[in-house]
Each structure stands twice: as C-alpha cells, then as structure tokens.
Amino acid sequence: MTGGPTLPFDAALGRLRRERAGAGKDGAWFLHRRAAEELLDRLDLVARPFARVLELSADPWLGAQLAARGLEVVRIAEAGLPGLAPAGFDLALSVGLLDTINDLPGALALLRRALKPDGLLLAAFAGAGSLPRLRQAMRAGEAAEGRDPSPRIHPQIDVRAAGDLLTRAGFALPVADREVVEVRYASLPRLVGDLRLTGATNILAQRARAPFTRLGLAAAIADFGQDTTERFELIFLSGWAPAPTQPAPARRGSGTASLADALRPKGSDSGPR
Numbered sequence: 001m002t003g004g005p006t007l008p009f010d011a012a013l014g015r016l017r018r019e020r021a022g023a024g025k026d027g028a029w030f031l032h033r034r035a036a037e038e039l040l041d042r043l044d045l046v047a048r049p050f051a052r053v054l055e056l057s058a059d060p061w062l063g064a065q066l067a068a069r070g071l072e073v074v075r076i077a078e079a080g081l082p083g084l085a086p087a088g089f090d091l092a093l094s095v096g097l098l099d100t101i102n103d104l105p106g107a108l109a110l111l112r113r114a115l116k117p118d119g120l121l122l123a124a125f126a127g128a129g130s131l132p133r134l135r136q137a138m139r140a141g142e143a144a145e146g147r148d149p150s151p152r153i154h155p156q157i158d159v160r161a162a163g164d165l166l167t168r169a170g171f172a173l174p175v176a177d178r179e180v181v182e183v184r185y186a187s188l189p190r191l192v193g194d195l196r197l198t199g200a201t202n203i204l205a206q207r208a209r210a211p212f213t214r215l216g217l218a219a220a221i222a223d224f225g226q227d228t229t230e231r232f233e234l235i236f237l238s239g240w241a242p243a244p245t246q247p248a249p250a251r252r253g254s255g256t257a258s259l260a261d262a263l264r265p266k267g268s269d270s271g272p273r
Contacts (some may be wrong), residue, residue, distance in 0.1 A: 006205055007102040008155060014100055014203040018058050021199035028197035029059050031181065035124035035234050036062040036095045038179070042122055042238065043093075050091040054084070054114055057095040058199055066093070081107055084114040092121045099125040099157060099235075100203060108169035118243035121171065127178060127235035128158035133228055137188055141212050141220030150208035162235050171239025172246050181232045188224035 036059070043050075052072045055063040063075045074089070092111050101107045111121055131153055138152045157165070159178045166174035185191045195201050212220065240246060 144219030
C-alpha cells in the first residue's frame with residue numbers, strides 16, 4: 001500500500017530557512033519591499049478605515065509599517081492559518097510565502113474566512129516568468145555533470161491562475177495583475193546570495209540533495225555570465241470577503257442596450273445591409 005501524493009514543498013525546511021534569513025540585510029529584501037510598498041499604496045486608495053490586520057510575510061518590514069499607521073497587527077507563519085478564528089480581521093496583507101504553501105487554495109479560503117464580511121485581502125508574490133536566467137544556468141550545470149534535470153526553481157503561478165484561485169477561495173470582486181521587474185546582477189553567486197538571505201532558495205520536496213561539483217558550479221556561473229539581467233514577475237492579488245452591501249454583477253439578460261448598436265459608428269445606417 002502506498003502513501004498519499006508527495007507535497008510539492010518541504011514546509012519544515014521553508015520555516016528553517018526563513019528563520020535563518022539575513023535579518024538586517026535590507027539590500028537583499030528589495031523585491032519584498034517593492035511589493036510591500038505597492039500594497040501599501042493600494043491600501044491608501046481604499047476609502048474606508050481598517051483596525052485589525054493579519055500580516056503574512058517573510059519580511060517583518062510590512063508589519064512595522066502597518067503598526068506605524070496605528071493598526072493592530074497580528075503576524076503569523078503560514079502553519080498558523082488553520083487556528084485562526086473566523087471573521088477576526090478586517091484586513092489581511094501578505095508579501096511572498098503564499099507561492100510556497102502546499103495548499104494555496106486552502107490557505108486562501110482560510111484567509112477569506114479569517115476576514116470579516118467586506119474585509120480586504122492584498123497579497124503579492126513572485127509569479128510565472130520569474131528567474132529564467134537562473135533556471136537556464138542550473139540546466140547548464142546539470143548538463144556539464146551529465147545529470148538528469150532536477151526541479152530547482154519553484155512552480156510559478158501566472159496571473160490568470162492567481163485570479164481563478166481567488167474566485168475558487170470565495171473572494172468577491174477578485175483582481176489579479178502583475179509587474180515585471182528586471183534586476184542586473186554582477187554574477188550568479190550574487191543572485192543566489194540574495195535568495196539565501198531572504199530564505200527564498202529551493203525548498204522543493206523532490207529537489208536534488210547532492211550539490212553541484214566544481215565542474216557543474218563553474219558551468220552554471222559561466223552560463224549566467226556577468227552583469228546579467230534577471231527577470232521577476234510580481235503577481236498582485238486583491239479580493240474582498242463577501243458582504244451583502246457589495247456591488248453585484250447585473251443579472252444575465254437584463255441589459256436594455258445592444259452591444260452591436262453601441263459599437264456601430266455614429267451616423268451609420270442601423271438597418272441590415
């Protein structure tokens with residue numbers, strides 16, 4: 001008799017690496033800070049007050065900014081989500097982490113239940129299209145050593161799938177969008193160093209356990225090159241816990257205007273030709 005399916009991420013290793021992440025190494029957290037600042041800007045556009053916020057991110061900077069605004073901040077690790085009381089928060093923010101949770105649909109559903117009716121979720125993480133140069137360099141290292149390809153870059157969620165996940169989790173008025181960020185790195189070790197300092201290195205359960213030899217490492221470094229531009233795609237999510245006061249889409253078939261008439265140039269003959 002075999003066990004259940006293997007989970008994609010080693011959750012214990014993820015917690016350990018985040019605990020060992022470089023506290024105070026602000027320079028390595030630039031993508032997290034950029035995403036967090038964008039979420040704060042979006043929060044500023046919401047014309048309603050918030051009081052109690054659930055904060056879920058690898059970098060404590062976001063929570064500090066929220067506390068400075070006078071909000072009551074509850075900061076948790078992803079493992080603490082199942083223990084949250086329902087409808088205990090009117091706001092939830094997350095930077096990173098969501099893309100490394102084994103059950104992301106379930107985690108989003110838990111976040112939605114933790115929000116009061118008409119509570120807001122704002123989240124960001126690295127999505128599909130991120131780290132193509134790192135992926136290519138890892139393949140070059142494996143080829144140099146004659147290894148079969150091994151999963152080294154985390155599965156990535158594209159913007160359409162992200163929006164679908166919000167809907168599946170029961171959020172109202174879901175929105176997903178993305179921002180492409182290009183970053184120039186002096187070398188492959190510099191990129192890997194930043195990932196390590198932010199606890200963002202490989203935690204896949206099926207990852208290769210044996211590190212590269214000197215041959216593979218040299219091939220990977222050479223393939224990445226010097227002063228190389230790496231690509232990141234930041235996915236941003238927003239959604240509301242359902243509430244009776246929220247706007248709802250019009251009932252199908254209730255429209256009184258014809259789309260064809262609306263698109264027809266002014267002054268054109270409305271009859272058939």
